[in-house]
Amino acid sequence: MEFALSEDQRLLQDSLKGVLGTAAALDQIRKIAVGDQAAADALDAALSDFGLAALMVPEAEGGLGLGALDAVVVQEALGYHVAPSRFMATAIAGFLFKASGTDYLGALASGGIKTGLALTELFSRRDGAGLSVAQDKLSGKCLLAMSMDGASHVLAAGTDGRIHLAAAPQALTVMQTIDRTRIFHEAGFSGEGSVLAAEASPELVAFARLLVAADTLGAAQAMIDKAVAYAAERQQFGRVIGSFQAVKHMCAEMAAKLEPGRALIWHAAHALDTGDAEGPVMANLAKAYMAEAGTFIARTATEVHGGMGFTDLVGLHYWYKRIGVNRQLFGSPEQAREAAARLQGFAA
Template sequence: MEFGLSEDQVMLQETIRRFVADEASLDTIRAIADQESGAQNVLDEKIAALGLDGLLVPEPEGGSGLGVLDAILVQECFGYGLVPSRFLANTVAAYAFGASGSELAGNIASGAAKFGLVLNDVVSRRDSSGIQVSGTSVTGKSLMAINVRDATHLLFYSDDAIHCGAPDETSVVKTIDRTREFFEVAVAGADPDAKTADVEQVFAVASVLIASDTLGAAQAMLDKAVVYASEREQFGRVIGSFQAVKHLCAEMAAKLEPCRALLWHAAHAIDENDDEAITMAYLAKAHMSDVATFIARTSTEVHGGMGFTDLVGLHYWFKRIGVNRQLFGTPMVLRERAARQQGLVA
């Protein structure tokens, strides 16, 4: 049996890849990181025109009716270009409510509903953090929420369930990744009709999407290392001709390529409701984080001193990988959750 992408999936990824190359240059990402007025809004409008938010929304609800495998192909392209997009949050929300018949799914596809994602409490919560729900009343706050600015809804975790609510007070949380905004948020109230107990399933989708974002960032760092090694001269020859540099680039490629198949399999397992889908998603995210951390470090080493300069901008990808590693669970946390799924840990 040969497992690969369909022609439509290849075309989808090529389309998004071209969009990222044309519309999300390093100068654009640098402007967003520097919070230049309007840079993010312009990019958001162009992304919205692609109609990607309804990717997982069923066709009767106005969406494309595609699967998680299609979604991670898009997110990989966004990760490659460091594109800060609401696609991840809207896609997770569409998955959470798409099969329930909720009108939220159709609103996501039409652009009327814009979601922020508040799911880090599933795996990591400080003593001062946490959201509690009682009926429609919500108290408490949560950290490391993403896509909150201009959001109409929040997808958040509380009491072993995924809820939907309206955003209330927000404050920016600074991280090393300046290409995205993170927030501490409070929720104004919960919608009792928009609730799902499939926490692990929804969280698995969020995990595999973040992992695909990391895959894109790691691929970008590898590509940049190879290009730099083929152009940079030292001692009268390009550094890529030195065996040590060849080995560094080859080791990065050898570690990264299997990750792509691992993520495809995890997403496909979710789409097919495979019994091991959740376990595969957690292990895929954990392994991708470790591999990407190695690539981030090694790519920087190949660049030498230039790897630390803003001129090259390699640090933007380095920091994206670092924050993604922590977001929605570190490798250690996710491997423990995977072991629990398999009954290996009580």
């Protein structure tokens, strides 16, 4: 039995990589990382023209009618190019809207609704943070909200354990993280109305974590490719360093670490698409596995580059830091494993 991407899925990924090769070239990422709004707008326009917002919206609602496996293929390509994008927020919104049977799907596909994510309260609690809900009004603040720039609405996790769709709050304060390819905010809510409230189902949480795993997969693959290319051209003692046994072993070990993660991510996405009960379990395990494999690959790829790996000339740090933030985003590997254990009945 062959389990691989379909021809359409390979074409989708290759086409997107072609767009990102120009719109998210390393020079463009450097500009975006220092706050160049024109570069960020150009990338956003290129991705909008590609039609990513419609990916998970049913055809009857004006979308492409694709599923979780297609979404992880897209997110992997975005991670490979460390491209800032609201795709993750849009895909999670599409997943939630389909599950709850709302009529916001058409607006999501057309760009009439652009969603941010304020889901931190689902995974961690901090003093002074949290969104309370009273009479369908949201109050409080959320830390590390994503994709808030230009968002018309936000998916916000309340202390009632539900996810609320509300107008994007105006009180936004940038929160600095090591990852300069994405902007996170502290979002302050002061009575924004909830127009939709849905349960944070295990499937939704698993899908969100699976997208993060796919992003790490793409970033880790990029770091391997860069390490192999560097080893094939960098010379020491009159020969390329890729001919040294130790460097060969480092590159082989990175590849060996990555491939199980790719299979796990594809299998989890397929299971979510088909409604298989093991889908959420596999998605949580994929998040946990890629968090740790990605960390190993990021460190090893940097070591292959030697001292050059720490310079901005090579730019490895953009991928390294993206993987580092992804490790904790939507829950640590320990939290993801615990969720998988609960779903299987191994933990209370």
